[in-house]
Each structure stands twice: as C-alpha cells, then as structure tokens.
Amino acid sequence: MTAAVPDHVRTRLWRDGRLVAENYPLAEVSEHLQDEGALVWVDLHDPTHRELSDVADELDFDPHAVEDVVAHAERTKVTRYATHTFMTIYATSLANESEPADAHGSRLRITRVSVFVVPRGLVTVHRGTGLDVGEVMRRWDDNSDLLRHGTAALLHGLLDVVVDGQFETIQGLDDAIEELEDGLFDERAHIRALQRHTYRVRKELVQLRRVVLPMREVVAAVMRHRAERGNSVELDGWYTDLYDHVIRATEWTESLRDMVTTVFETNLSLQDARLNMVMRKLTGWAAIIAVPTAVTGWYGQNVPYPGFGQWSGVLSSTAIIAGSAGMLYIVFKQRNWL
Incomplete structure (x- = not known):
C-alpha cells in the first residue's frame, strides 16, 4: 500500500x-x-x-x-x-x-x-x-x-x-x-x-x-x-x-x-521653505500689531471701555481674549503652523 x-x-x-x-x-x-x-x-x-x-x-x-x-x-x-x-x-x-x-x-x-x-x-x-x-x-x-x-x-x-x-x-x-x-x-x-x-x-x-x-x-x-x-x-x-x-x-x-x-x-x-513662509507671515503680523501696542504702551493709555469698573467688563474682556486666542490656534493648526 x-x-x-x-x-x-x-x-x-x-x-x-x-x-x-x-x-x-x-x-x-x-x-x-x-x-x-x-x-x-x-x-x-x-x-x-x-x-x-x-x-x-x-x-x-x-x-x-x-x-x-x-x-x-x-x-x-x-x-x-x-x-x-x-x-x-x-x-x-x-x-x-x-x-x-x-x-x-x-x-x-x-x-x-x-x-x-x-x-x-x-x-x-x-x-x-x-x-x-x-x-x-x-x-x-x-x-x-x-x-x-x-x-x-x-x-x-x-x-x-x-x-x-x-x-x-x-x-x-x-x-x-x-x-x-x-x-x-x-x-x-x-x-x-x-x-x-x-x-x-x-x-x-x-x-x-x-x-x-x-x-x-x-x-x-x-x-x-x-x-x-x-x-x-x-x-x-x-x-x-x-x-x-x-x-x-x-x-x-x-x-x-x-x-x-x-x-x-x-x-x-x-518644509524649510514652508517654515520660512510661516515665519515671514508671523513676523509681518507681529510688526503690524506692535505699532499700536507700542504707541498705547508708551503713552500709558487707559481709556474707559464698555463695562469699565464693572464685573461684566472683566468677563467680557476675558471672553474676547480667550475667543481670539482660540480662533488663532484653530487657524494656525489647520495650516500646520502649530
């Protein structure tokens, strides 16, 4: 067999x-x-x-x-x-x-x-x-x-x-x-x-x-x-x-x-070219923002704003700062800058 x-x-x-x-x-x-x-x-x-x-x-x-x-x-x-x-x-x-x-x-x-x-x-x-x-x-x-x-x-x-x-x-x-x-x-x-x-x-x-x-x-x-x-x-x-x-x-x-x-x-x-472009954009915006910041800081301007001297003004300004920072973070993240 x-x-x-x-x-x-x-x-x-x-x-x-x-x-x-x-x-x-x-x-x-x-x-x-x-x-x-x-x-x-x-x-x-x-x-x-x-x-x-x-x-x-x-x-x-x-x-x-x-x-x-x-x-x-x-x-x-x-x-x-x-x-x-x-x-x-x-x-x-x-x-x-x-x-x-x-x-x-x-x-x-x-x-x-x-x-x-x-x-x-x-x-x-x-x-x-x-x-x-x-x-x-x-x-x-x-x-x-x-x-x-x-x-x-x-x-x-x-x-x-x-x-x-x-x-x-x-x-x-x-x-x-x-x-x-x-x-x-x-x-x-x-x-x-x-x-x-x-x-x-x-x-x-x-x-x-x-x-x-x-x-x-x-x-x-x-x-x-x-x-x-x-x-x-x-x-x-x-x-x-x-x-x-x-x-x-x-x-x-x-x-x-x-x-x-x-x-x-x-x-x-x-990647180096994109990084240079991002740095140029950020530097340009930083220069634009630095001018009014320098002027107001130099003269120590402190003018009344809506809600001045009230808790509502503190909360609204805090919300504006947080919202603006969050919006910038989202935009930068979408463009792979962060």
Whole structure:
C-alpha cells in the first residue's frame, strides 16, 4: 500500500518531457533519480526538521547547505558542492494598503527559497506563502517541451517566476513613489503622513535591494556553469532573456533608490521653505500689531471701555481674549503652523 503524501510535500516525475507521476512518497525519490531518463521535482513547504534531514540523508546533501536552509538569515547566493548545487533566492510581494504591515511597519513580504540542484532533479524548500508554487508548475506545463533538457529547464521556470515577482514588487514601489511625488506639492497633504510614507517606502526599497541585486550573480553563475558543461544551446535564449530581466530589475531598483532619496530631500527642502513662509507671515503680523501696542504702551493709555469698573467688563474682556486666542490656534493648526 502506497504511503500517503503530506499536504506540504509536492513531488513530480517526468520522462522525456512528459509528466508521468505526481505526489508520490519521498521514499521513492532516490529510486527515480537513478533513472537516466527521469526528471524529478520535490517541494517541501514548511518542512519539519525530521523531514528535511531525511531528504538530505537520502540524497546526500552537504551538511553546510542543510544548515543554510534552517538558518534565520542567509544572503542570496549560489554554491557548488561535489554532488549538487545549492542556491538561496527570495520571492517577494507587496501587501495591499488594506493589509496589516509587519512588526517593522513594512508592506514588503520576502520568502526565502532554498534550492538543491541535482543532475536529474530539483528540490525546493520554502516557508510561508510568498512563493506561488502553482504558478511555477504552470510555467513548466506551458513549456513542457523544454523539460526534455533536464534540470536546467526546471530551474529556469522557478527563477523566472521569482524574477517576475520581484518585477511586480518593484512596480508597486514605483507607484508608491509617484504618489509621494504628487503629495509633495499638494498643500492639502498631511505633512506627518507624507513623511511617514516616505520613510516606509525608503525602508522597503532597502530591503528589496538586498535580495534583488545579488540575483544578477546567481543567474550569471548558472549560465557559466551551463557553458562549462556544454549543455544544450536551446535553453541559452531563455536564460539570456532571464538575465536581461534580472539586469532590468537591478537597474530599476537603483533608479528607485535615487528617486526616493530625491523625494526625501525635496520634502525637507519644502518644509524649510514652508517654515520660512510661516515665519515671514508671523513676523509681518507681529510688526503690524506692535505699532499700536507700542504707541498705547508708551503713552500709558487707559481709556474707559464698555463695562469699565464693572464685573461684566472683566468677563467680557476675558471672553474676547480667550475667543481670539482660540480662533488663532484653530487657524494656525489647520495650516500646520502649530
């Protein structure tokens, strides 16, 4: 009787580019990898330490690579070992404004994907929901004729989905920066909210830059390795296009970094300009009020006024002072002068 496969484990088997088996037990993986015409994929979503250890032992993965999978923070990289190649890449997405931000106030969602590349298969390990595995499988199914070229085709489909996700994230941050630019010169915009959003986008862009820029070296290393082994040239065009996308994502990220820095500096300059304008207005009104105050104070004028010498006069003058001060406070508060 065939053992049941857990929901968080996915397996596929191709022969000559055709899908022949799916969701078979992990115990059969090593057997399928011995088949010259087989192509194997194993995906572990939030695996337990026992499951990860069993797969690593069965497929003879390097202990250092397994440690990188369970480590809390690893940079984007690719490392070649004697029996396999290991790489760490990151799938990204941007949460909607309606969705809650993370503990650091960022909308950026980053999912680490650990990939073991063996001669006839691919093993992926990821946590969370950031990687759209369904989209990866659709890419493979839509280009099933490429799968006869082996592991390189599987790896290309995975990297292509990750890079496309990074492109969508960069586009989202680009739109956010455009909104910040529109709010810079909007007199009705709330300054504090604008500053908070600018800082958040700047932090999200720094986080994204850390995982996007190293992808250039990862894809370049894969292409060099294929060239050294003399693999089929039919995939060269696909990898060249993928590398072009990575370059565009890198350049776009760098340009957004310059843009958000410009927005940040422009916001500070506009704040200084607005502060100078407020000070000029307040200084002008203070000068206008100072003239009659100086004259009456110099001559010590103390003329009778309505209610002079009566409690009603004291109360009315107090009410006028309080009302005038309150009105000025409201006006200044509405203009963000206070």
